[in-house]
Amino acid sequence: MNTEVTIAGVTLKNPVMTASGTFGSGEEYSAFYDLGCLGAVVTKGVALTPWEGNPTPRIAETHSGMMNAIGLQNPGIELFCSRDIPFLKRFDTKIIVNVCGKSLEEYVEVVRRLAGEPVDLLEINISCPNVKVGGIAFGQDPKAAEAVTRAVKDAARQPVIMKLSPNVTDIAEMARAVEAGGADAISLINTLTGMKIDIDRQCFALANRTGGVSGPAIKPIAVRMVYQAAHAVSVPVIGMGGITCASDALEFILAGASAVSIGTANFFNPYAAPETIEGIRSYMEQKGVSDIRELIGAVRDRA
Amino acid sequence: MPKRILDAGVIAREKLAEGIFGLLLEAEPIAAEAAAGQFVSLYSAQADRLLPRPISLCGIDRERGTIRLVYRVAGAGTKEFSELLPGEKVRVMGPLGNGFPLKGSRPVLIGGGIGIPPMLELAKAFGGRAAAVLGYRSERFLETEFECVSRVYTATEDGSFGTRGTVLDAIRQEKVSGDVLYACGPLPMLRAVKEYAIRENLPCYVSMEERMACGIGACLACVCRTTETDAHSNVRNRRICKDGPVFEAREVEL
Known part of the structure; x- marks a missing residue:
């Protein structure tokens, strides 16, 4: 049985990775299982300098989901390179570093700093809804998204995944824009901007007022967007948004995702990623599928 | 030591005051390791209530292999816990944090x-x-x-x-x-x-107390402001779930 997939020339042992921001740099989850079982670890976004993030409360629960407004707190690229990358190198998995920035120059500088590091892929976060500058500002305008992609690609030693925001009118247009800018792959969806109000205190549930909605509640939206994006571009698509188990992951794969990420599910089931990997194998066995690649984009109309 | 998640048996529940409830749980592996000041994450049985609720340990009985939780009913999740009956199970992760x-x-x-x-x-x-x-x-x-x-x-x-x-x-x-x-x-x-x-x-x-998602230090939801730059975060933030919940008062901004 083959579960290997290839993203921009990098072969993953299976299509399951962890979504940025839900897994730190893996250390906390390595207390539960061997990270070597994962197709890849995608790190929490890292910027040029340390970022403090937003005030608390930073999260709130919603029906079948949650909202977060962490605000990309991160230790900065230097500490990340000296501590987090060596930690991840101990495991037999691919390393995907998520990069964030407040300006085009910052993205480029972080990408340059990572050029000599043992990192397999870069994921560029142009879709965080919780920071005032950078982030989503680049991810809602096709021209800006294309420009960031091109600038990052010019500077990057590793293949580049552009992470797209669902907070746009036409996801296919955004996917085509970053492909035109030279993206080697795209990943989606980041969180959907939401708001929750505490009617008892008549105040916002989050200090940031708005936050990114994630979890099972957003999965059908994510599957639809992954399907649309996969049909709009020829580069590989990494799908995510509310995946909790193998059947969720398989929906994304059938919709056209070459790989998938587990995000919010890590918070309520630390074993979600390894269980998803096992579940995909059982599904393949049951369905007599010898190569996972047969399933990518294999969804068809009802007979 | 791998982290522990287990389905703990409810031995007893109690109402201590208006809105204040107690749960006595059979959780030998947690009791064996726990210390005063640590907490556990309690999971709802309802699939649409995703996040675990952090609850501090009120009692630890190593001999009997039990832990006691006393908490305030603050929402639907804690209300659900207050209605658990002896013999039922509740999913618990812990012990978490530092005592x-x-x-x-x-x-x-x-x-x-x-x-x-x-x-x-x-x-x-x-x-x-x-x-x-x-x-x-x-x-x-x-x-x-x-x-x-x-x-x-x-x-x-x-x-x-x-x-x-x-x-x-x-x-x-x-x-x-x-x-x-x-x-x-x-x-x-x-x-x-x-x-x-x-x-x-x-x-x-x-x-310290704050809204938590993962409870183990990964998500950075439950930070508190620190007076000095923290070695892990590299900013003036520490994680209440993993670096705390107990801090020397002078180390944190309150």
Whole structure:
């Protein structure tokens, strides 16, 4: 049985990775299982300098989901390179570093700093809804998204995944824009901007007022967007948004995702990623599928 | 040591006061490792309530392999826990975070409201040499159990029992003194205790609370502001779930 997939020339042992921001740099989850079982670890976004993030409360629960407004707190690229990358190198998995920035120059500088590091892929976060500058500002305008992609690609030693925001009118247009800018792959969806109000205190549930909605509640939206994006571009698509188990992951794969990420599910089931990997194998066995690649984009109309 | 998630059997539940409930759980592996001041994550059985609820340990019985949780019903999740019946199971992860360091010969334990429960196990850990200062709005709970393991001073906001006012009013009125302070309770109380500790030049350990998602240090939801740059975060933030929930009061901004 083959579960290997290839993203921009990098072969993953299976299509399951962890979504940025839900897994730190893996250390906390390595207390539960061997990270070597994962197709890849995608790190929490890292910027040029340390970022403090937003005030608390930073999260709130919603029906079948949650909202977060962490605000990309991160230790900065230097500490990340000296501590987090060596930690991840101990495991037999691919390393995907998520990069964030407040300006085009910052993205480029972080990408340059990572050029000599043992990192397999870069994921560029142009879709965080919780920071005032950078982030989503680049991810809602096709021209800006294309420009960031091109600038990052010019500077990057590793293949580049552009992470797209669902907070746009036409996801296919955004996917085509970053492909035109030279993206080697795209990943989606980041969180959907939401708001929750505490009617008892008549105040916002989050200090940031708005936050990114994630979890099972957003999965059908994510599957639809992954399907649309996969049909709009020829580069590989990494799908995510509310995946909790193998059947969720398989929906994304059938919709056209070459790989998938587990995000919010890590918070309520630390074993979600390894269980998803096992579940995909059982599904393949049951369905007599010898190569996972047969399933990518294999969804068809009802007979 | 791998982290532990288990389906713990409910041995007993209790209502201690209006909105305050207790759960006694069979959780031998957690009891074996736990210390006063640590907490557990409790998971809802409802699939649409995703996130675990962090609840501090009020009691740890290594011999019987049980843990006791006392919590306030604050929403649908904690309401669900308050309706668990003996024999039912609830998913628990823990123990999480770092407990109180045991220091001093005359410790003063200060608990306010739902910050009182973790102080009970701490009082037991001090083997009778602690003074406990308990602050309530009005209705008291756990007070008689504190009396078995510590000297108890009580404050009520409405003056229905003990000192009328706050825990600090009780400390002043009863001339409670000690060589180290421990505190858990609402933020204004922690601020006042910290000020008092600085004035009296006493070491002071506070247990902090914040909304959590993962409970293990990955998501960075439950941070608190620190006075110095933290070595892990590289900014002036520490994770309450993993680096805390207990901090020296001078290390954190309250």
